[in-house]
Amino acid sequence: MRRIGVFVCHCGINIAQNVDVEALTKYASKLDSVVVSKSYKYMCSDVGATLIKDSIKKHELDGVVIACCSPRMHEHTFREVVSDGGVNQYRLEIANIREQCSWAHSDREKATKKAKFLVRSAVAKAKLLESLETSTLEVNHDALVIGAGIAGIQASLDLANDGFKVYLVEREPSIGGRMAQLDKTFPTLDCSSCILTPKMMEVANHPNVELLTYSEVTGIEGSIGNYTVKIKKKPRYVDVEKCTGCGDCATACRLKDRINSEFNMSRGKRGAAYMPFPQAVPLKYTIDAEHCLFLTRGKCGDKPACREACDQKAINFDQKEEIVELKVGAIVVTTGYDLLDPTSMYEYGYANSPDVITTLELERLISSSGPTLGEILRPSDQQKPKSITFILCVGSRDETECTWCCRIGCMSALKHVYLLREKLGDDVEINVCYTDVRSYGKGYEEFYRTVRGMKTNMFRGRPSEVQNMGDHQKIDIFDTTTNKLFEITTDMVVLVPALLPRADAGDFARLLHLTLSGDGFFLEAHPKLRPMDTFVNGIFIAGCCQGPKDIQDTVSQASGAASRVATILSKEELEIDPLIAAVDAEVCTGCGICVEVCPYEARVLNEKTKIAEVNDALCTGCGACIAACPSNASIHKNFTKKQLLDMVDDII
């Protein structure tokens, strides 16, 4: 017969106020196989731990039940305590009498009764728990970073500088992400490319970093410590070894200045042979297969103009897509964000006038590498605007579009006011329609004050529509500071659109088995305590793919994720939790159903013995195979049918 100890925690008053812990302790002491039952105010404290360990020795326990908070909180702690005390850590069972009892109910008597049932059923299981041993797994010390915006670059550099080999995958022709599109950055007004370009160069030249641009992840297998990732390298049709970045192909391209430039938010043009921006890394040209005449129609004049123009003979239309396989120990996802296309809010006129633009488009107009070389010109007539009006929160904080705050919109608009005032002088009228100005970061409120002093017309209110009057735009705005309706006629309107998850975030999450939060961004394992972790061990997230944030927060999070990865990669071996699936070889009929249902490819059918096997390193203990096995041969260790049924029996 087992000798079980029950330990009831008060959790201060969290449990004690709704559950009669003394009665519960007394009740437990009378249960079959229970030789000792104790309660204490904080079981997770040092004193509590000592109490458990001493009891184990004194009563020669071989099984422990702790009635306390959710196992998600302290199971790990108590496993160590039990193990220290001399009992196999897997002979511990937790009865959750806080989240599932005291917090959920207010009737003390009934809650106490329920707690008794929970403890009784935990004891029933403890009687049957087996001792299990953890096994170990060798760790691959290389890392994969997906998405080379500032988050991906930062995480890669941190890891590379720690001595780890890093594969940095970017799907665009150049690294840099959104930050490369920005002119200056709030609140310090650092020139974005001046602070970003050196980092781009550093990561490209770092001996520990292998850059895979114009590439995408297409498949992933394995688990923490040992991932195998398939990467698709799209053909650039330019031999990067030979291309010197001279640009002769782009100058010659028959489609030169005929295609909307994504980098310039369609406010500028490029050709089919192109480089997204002058500081691109790698400094290589790419031929856009979607538009290129030769690639789409098989004919570009007599001969492809780019190929003729290239002295280096770098243009190669025979290039094919390539799939490479990488082996890595851990992964950081840094795929960033998209912006709301304000066409969906038709009332704001974005689809109705070229002079209604977004902040990111303005960013390109301000930038000296942009389509107007930094001159602020109104799109419709290329004249200097005399009045510019900003509308904040376009689609943000909006139950019909995006419920969340974009977190950078206010500051980016204030930054633009500052830069426009600098560029256009005092005569230009600048209006800002805001709902609340959210300037919460370090130095942000001070920046807001500075901008208020720059002849900025602030209107607290939200326009209902932007009317296109032909040569100007008209906006009615009710200002709640003066309680007056103002009519603004203005040359240009700048919308501050909501920040969205990448359009393909859902597909990408499925590929990596990640979870999305309600807003569609990647979900962190815990919003406060594990902000960079995901629910997949070994995969981390950082930057705007987790939620809108500024560069400061992005970089901090990226460094944090890198350090979380380093913790794993620096180990030689990882322990594997033994609470996974197993096969009862006696019973298995070799039907192979488990192989089909396992989402982690942890199941194989042994060709010789015709019996299913489990790859311990891959199994996550999800339980799919257990449910699917028609012959009851699949077992979840320490969650066996007998153990669970006994628990149920004792609860009803």
Added chain:
Amino acid sequence: MKKKLALYTGCLMSTEQYGYELSVRESLPLLDVQLVDIAGFSCCGEPLKSVNQLLTLYLSARNLAIAEKHNLDVFAPCAMCHLALSECKQVLQNNPDMKTRINEMLAAEELTFEGNGEIVHTVDLLHDHIGIEEIAKHVKKPLKGLKFATHYGCHLIRPSEIGRPDDSEHPVKIEAIISVLGAETAKYPEKLDCCGGILQINLDESALTKSGQKLKAVQNQGFDGLVDVCPWCHKMFDARQVKAGETVAAKLNVPVFYLTQLLGLAFGVKKEKLGLDFNISPVDKLEIG
């Protein structure tokens, strides 16, 4: 395929806006729509929503119940009626308690509302049910060389949650219909502005100002005329145009048509049959029909 619909005329169209009723009755049968007249309908209740919303719901449910009794979908050419009926259907469908209560009241007239009939308006009937291509086949006298401004009417396109015949911010169906009739349309900034019609009941001067402002904008932008699809809006823009002009100090001279009148004209129907005699605005200015 022949479409058979109960014609729900509502109050304003059938008691004074004869131009709409005549043109509806003349032009739609040419498109194989059979309009069925049913006795016993009442006001949709929308004009009294400010007084008692339950009354509105009741009256709308009552009318829908009558159509249901004849197993017919409802065609409501008035935008206000269309909204009242659609809202009633939606509210009662999502709120079984309310439906029961209304049905208890309807018992006085041996009626029950089920909510399984469809409710269409001129715009979706023409654009979605009949279709542009079908309309094109019937055009005999294209309305060449004319450029119209369109007025959808607030009740027709909002609130979108209730499901309206066209998009609330970017409606385009009337434009599509006019274009197949051979005429042109153009965007204008005031397109979504209200006619003010409902205020005729208690603040007539303001109602007129609203209409006056819109008509003035249409006139100043050089349109040949204004096209609408609701008797309330039409009354403001057409019959009351001169008075509306006075409130905004403008001499207004804008021909105002019901969409179904233009439809009939393009189909070669005689002017008289389309009730154009009742259009007080200077529709004769345009050489059509």
Added chain:
Amino acid sequence: MSITDLTSMGEPQVELKKEINDRLSKLQDEVSDYCYQCAKCTSGCEAHKLLELEPHKIVALLKQGLIDEMVNSDIIWTCMSCFKCRERCPQKIAPVEILFALKNLAVAGGKQVPGKYTSVLQSVLSIGLIQDAQSVTTKDMKTKTRDDLGLPPLSKPDDPAKFQAGLMKIAVEKV
């Protein structure tokens, strides 16, 4: 503890606010408490420029429970029911529906109904329509009736007594 509006010495009417909110929920609108006073409704309000209606303020007053103040004011009767406020509110609030509720309250509380509402109501109660068929004058000054035009007889309740029996029940009900 209490909250008092020192300009009017009015106090929040918590119960009445709840009643209005319940009614709005029944009609599937968001209740006023979610309003964050962006004033998008007022910026686009068709009645604001002419008649000074401020829908965001209506919502705010309801939020604070200051309902009598609105019910007793003429301003609630200026709404043109264009539904722009409801359509465009980022918090899915419908000031226009709040206004309908307030006007209904005013009528139920015996306030004088403005303009022609009384006669319109009278007409609907007696013949089922806002007015009976009119003879209308054409441009060339000919007067025509439905009959003259070959239009079928006006569709209206054929048994007014039964029709009114149904309507009578509404007087005692609430939405």
